[in-house]
Amino acid sequence: MSDPLFDRLTLIGIGLIGSSIALAARQHGLAKEIVVSTRSEATLRRAEELNLGDSYYLDAAQAVEGADLVILCVPVGANEGVARWIAPALKQGAILTDVGSTKGSVVRQVQPHVPAGVHFIPGHPIAGTEHSGPDAGFASLFENRWCILTPAADIDPAATEKLSAFWRACGSNVDTMDADHHDLVLAIVSHLPHIIAYNIVGTAADLETVTSSEVIKYSASGFRDFTRLAASDPTMWRDICLSNKDAILEMLARFSEDLSALQRAIRWGDGDGLFDLFTRTRGIRRSIIEAGQETDAPDFGRHQSKS
Ligand SMILES: NC(=O)C1=CN([C@@H]2O[C@H](COP(=O)(O)OP(=O)(O)OC[C@H]3O[C@@H](n4cnc5c(N)ncnc54)[C@H](O)[C@@H]3O)[C@@H](O)[C@H]2O)C=CC1
Numbered sequence: 001m002s003d004p005l006f007d008r009l010t011l012i013g014i015g016l017i018g019s020s021i022a023l024a025a026r027q028h029g030l031a032k033e034i035v036v037s038t039r040s041e042a043t044l045r046r047a048e049e050l051n052l053g054d055s056y057y058l059d060a061a062q063a064v065e066g067a068d069l070v071i072l073c074v075p076v077g078a079n080e081g082v083a084r085w086i087a088p089a090l091k092q093g094a095i096l097t098d099v100g101s102t103k104g105s106v107v108r109q110v111q112p113h114v115p116a117g118v119h120f121i122p123g124h125p126i127a128g129t130e131h132s133g134p135d136a137g138f139a140s141l142f143e144n145r146w147c148i149l150t151p152a153a154d155i156d157p158a159a160t161e162k163l164s165a166f167w168r169a170c171g172s173n174v175d176t177m178d179a180d181h182h183d184l185v186l187a188i189v190s191h192l193p194h195i196i197a198y199n200i201v202g203t204a205a206d207l208e209t210v211t212s213s214e215v216i217k218y219s220a221s222g223f224r225d226f227t228r229l230a231a232s233d234p235t236m237w238r239d240i241c242l243s244n245k246d247a248i249l250e251m252l253a254r255f256s257e258d259l260s261a262l263q264r265a266i267r268w269g270d271g272d273g274l275f276d277l278f279t280r281t282r283g284i285r286r287s288i289i290e291a292g293q294e295t296d297a298p299d300f301g302r303h304q305s306k307s
């Protein structure tokens with residue numbers, strides 16, 4: 001148990017990430033009081049049943065009153081409306097952050113509404129599952145994962161350090177970087193894999209010569225891994241695609257070029273070319289395991305939630 005870093009933590013949005021932060025903050029004693037707000041009455045009641053906070057509000061402006069840490073845990077497309085709503089009620093000296101999977105658009109949408117005297121530090125825990133909603137959260141979600149913060153150049157370093165300490169206390173390693181660079185890196189390591197998964201599962205579902213019951217019955221673990229990603233929340237991934245359009249299109253263009261080269265190697269029976277590529281990519285997997293980011297065993301336990 002750490003000393004509370006914050007007196008009042010307010011979470012706006014209480015799905016997978018908001019509820020996991022609530023549980024981690026509670027477990028590690030990071031806030032004296034946790035305030036929960038979300039837009040739907042049913043979700044708010046469920047959060048209360050799960051005892052995720054100390055008080056619950058449908059009115060986000062009321063929820064942020066007196067909070068010294070406010071974390072926006074809503075789909076990235078909802079951040080601007082929420083920021084506009086809560087801005088007049090934010091306490092002077094408060095830290096305002098978010099958990100969105102894209103950062104450039106969040107900066108553009110939220111920053112204009114942030115009052116002087118409030119420290120706005122965008123954030124992104126690189127930790128999640130394909131599940132969503134308040135039942136999906138678990139306190140260990142952020143352990144041994146990275147959290148990226150993208151503070152603007154004029155942000156008080158003490159505020160960034162305090163927010164970093166919060167994430168470290170949740171078990172994460174913290175890096176800081178520029179928002180646009182974040183979006184480029186995440187486009188290739190997270191956004192493209194999800195888009196490819198949505199696409200391959202869609203392609204399999206549309207096949208005429210292979211029935212969907214055959215796809216389900218004979219799916220090998222490779223295809224199953226894709227279906228897990230392709231089961232992720234549609235609202236969240238729609239917003240990610242729309243808000244990181246440029247970086248995603250850039251990575252998709254490179255991907256398509258490389259896929260064409262692979263297609264050519266298969267067509268012309270270029271076994272050496274195929275072998276060289278597959279050897280190079282195997283090395284990347286080994287580097288990830290050596291860096292302690294993954295185990296070599298099947299990943300079944302890691303992404304299980306309570307729901
Ligand atoms: N799911 C994942 O694996 C990860 C998600 N993220 C980011 O975290 C954020 C939240 O994602 P999840 O928790 O997975 O989503 P979720 O769908 O589980 O929860 C979203 C929550 O936001 C609420 N909400 C939606 N629109 C709202 C609005 N206009 N005002 C107030 N509340 C609103 C919903 O009622 C729900 O409580 C997203 O920005 C996502 O990009 C970041 C890392 C991983």
Ligand SMILES: O=C(O)C(=O)Cc1ccc(O)cc1
Binds near residue numbers: 126128
């Ligand atoms: O479930 C998975 O494998 C994920 O990749 C989860 C995830 C989704 C979105 C993020 O911004 C970060 C992590």
